[in-house]
Each structure stands twice: as C-alpha cells, then as structure tokens.
Amino acid sequence: MNIGDVASRTGLSTKTIRYYEDIGLVMPQRGENGYRRFRETDMHKLGFVGRARALGFSIEECRDLLALYEDEDRASADVRQIAIGHLDEIERKIAALSDMRDTLKGLVHACAGDHRPNCPILKELSDGA
Amino acid sequence: MNIGDVASRTGLSTKTIRYYEDIGLVMPQRGENGYRRFRETDMHKLGFVGRARALGFSIEECRDLLALYEDEDRASADVRQIAIGHLDEIERKIAALSDMRDTLKGLVHACAGDHRPNCPILKELSDGA
DNA sequence: CTAAGCCTTCCAGTCACTGGAAGGTCAAGG
C-alpha cells in the first residue's frame, strides 16, 4: 500500500504519516522505486496513533502506548497509569479554561458593547482590579 | 527602569519582555549603554498584556486589545467582540477536552490495572470499537 | 582590581505538524 491509500484509510494526512516515520513511530518498508510500502500492521498502528492523538495523548505517550500494545507481556496497570496521568492533565486544562471562561463571561456581561469607549473589560486588563 | 525591575514587577520573565519587544508589542526606549529603558506606561502595558494572556487571549488579540485600550475613540463593542470570540474558542476547547475526559474516564474505569495484559484501553485504541 | 550581578545579542529548541518547491515515477489515453 502506498502512502496515499494509508492516508485516506486512516484519516491522517500524508504529511503526518511521513512525520511519524521521521520520528520513528511507524516505520514502513520501501519499494524498489523508493516509495514507502505499508503493510496492514503499519496501517493498523497508524490508526492506533490517530485515535490516541484524538484522545489528546502526546506523541511520546503514543509511543509508550504502542510499545505496550506490542508487548504481549505487558501489565494493564502500565497502560492505565499513562491514561490516568493524561486524564489528570486534561482535568487541569479544563479547570484552567473554566476559570478563564467564568472571568470572561462576567466581563462580557458587564460590557455595554456600544459605541462608547467606556469598557470594563479593558479596565480589568488595565488594573487587574 | 531596567528590564529586571519590570520583570519582577509584572511577573513576566525578561525573556518574555524581550520577545514582546521583538514582535513590536511593547517598545521601550534605550539608554546610552544600550539597556532598555522602560517608562511607567511601558510597564503598565506589559501588565495589561500579562493579564490578557492569563485570560488566554492570543498575542494578536492582545495587540488588538492594546490598540483599543490606547484609542480614546474606541467603541466598547469592538472590545466586547474580541472577548466574545475568545470566549467561544474557550467553550469549544472545553467541550473537546470534556469529550476526551469522558471517554478516557470510561476506559480507565473499565481497565483492571493489574499485572495481566488484557486492557480495554488498548483495545479501544486498536479497534476504534 | 575584581567579582557578582546585571544587561546585550544571537542561535537553537520546544510540539506536532503544515506548506511549498523541485524533482522522480507510474498508469492511461492519443
């Protein structure tokens, strides 16, 4: 299979797939013409990484998850640990964003949003009051 | 005022302040010795940007907000519009992260997390089931 | 006079791609 087929089947871009090869994540073979030749397992791995990325895992976490996936003797505890760490990270991001949202909502609510210059949003940014 | 004073007073790093000069956000004067010389207004602007960044505004949004802040004839509607746009962006991010969190939570819950290799997290990433 | 603690510039790296240029390969149609 050529890279274009893999791209349309996995939903990843060819650029992304080449990038994953560059960083040693999924290494296809090469044909005589120099084209990348992907086996089913390569495509499967790329799908795996795509789904892990969609869940917000970093590339390094994907690498670790892939390694565990390929390790028949893995302990599910190791996988779970990675997922929990990532979950914590997500919770922290949500909390930070929620704080921003609440503050911003209050400011937007307080701002008349008309032709006049007076603006509580700017005032807040200016004073930190 | 030298850059170090401004850094400790605004809570920004000297690196960040130099970066903000590089991109033309806050332009201090220079002394005879080549050192940056910050006036009160420069520091005030840096504080403004710092607070805007803490609310998640991008640098370009900060630039626009600063311009409005300095424009006596601004309409508060313009400020509000920027804030609303950013608020939408934040809501979208929160929604995306919440989806990830929910999926991950379910998977973590379903995973035994013991010494055995069987793992629903890996299964999900593998299948997309 | 020297040592510490400032300050300067410049280059490189982060993360995970994305865009684009220049050029090689392949399959189909005329």
Added chain:
DNA sequence: CCTTGACCTTCCAGTGACTGGAAGGCTTAG
C-alpha cells in the same frame, strides 16, 4: 512513443509563544 496528471520523493521553512544557553559588555560594591 509521448504526454498528461496524479502520484510519490526529499528538503527547507514556518507556525505560537516562548525558553535555554552561550558569549560578551556594563555597573556597582568591596
């Protein structure tokens, strides 16, 4: 046989918003 267009290749540069570090100049206290 030739061309056209759709593939494929590599390499370089850019994104956002910094951060780290090296190499060197300035200032101030002792």
